[in-house]
Amino acid sequence: MSQSSQTSKSSYICRCGNPAVLKTSRTDRNLGRKFYSCAVGKDNGECSYFKWIFSDFEVSKFQGIVKFEMFERLRDSEENRDLLMTLYRESEHKIDHLKELLKDVEIERDQLKHKLAMAEEKKRA
Structure with a gap:
């Protein structure tokens, strides 16, 4: 048994x-x-x-502890989610900033290419 x-x-x-x-x-x-x-x-x-x-009281007390632990875990998971969302938003801002810097570098590259082409043209003339 x-x-x-x-x-x-x-x-x-x-x-x-x-x-x-x-x-x-x-x-x-x-x-x-x-x-x-x-x-x-x-x-x-x-x-x-x-x-x-x-006793049944002890069972209900234990179940109360379980509920408390569940709420603690939920709170912790919500805090973790909020933290992760904050980090995600910050990374999105950093990505946007890096994209802007890349555009500036590409514009500068194009300007330098243009200056180089003009200098080579003057040199030939």
Whole structure:
């Protein structure tokens, strides 16, 4: 018989970086008790995270932590997006500036070509 059943997935990230999941024990000794453990699990040698849940309040508290972490990640991702957009806009301005400089250099090149052609013409005459 399986020792636990997964009752719901959470977006809580375990200390090893993998998701933690809410499970229900199916052992005779702890039948029906809820706990969180790493989704990867210690069977795979990755993580041994395990935490008994002693009450529904603790489950809701844990879910509140999950929501807080999700909002923190969302805020961080929005800040990162805003930063990336700022950097993108700055790079667009730099590209525009470099294009203007290139046009100036091309105009100067054309003027020098013209002067060179005029000088060569005078030299021949």
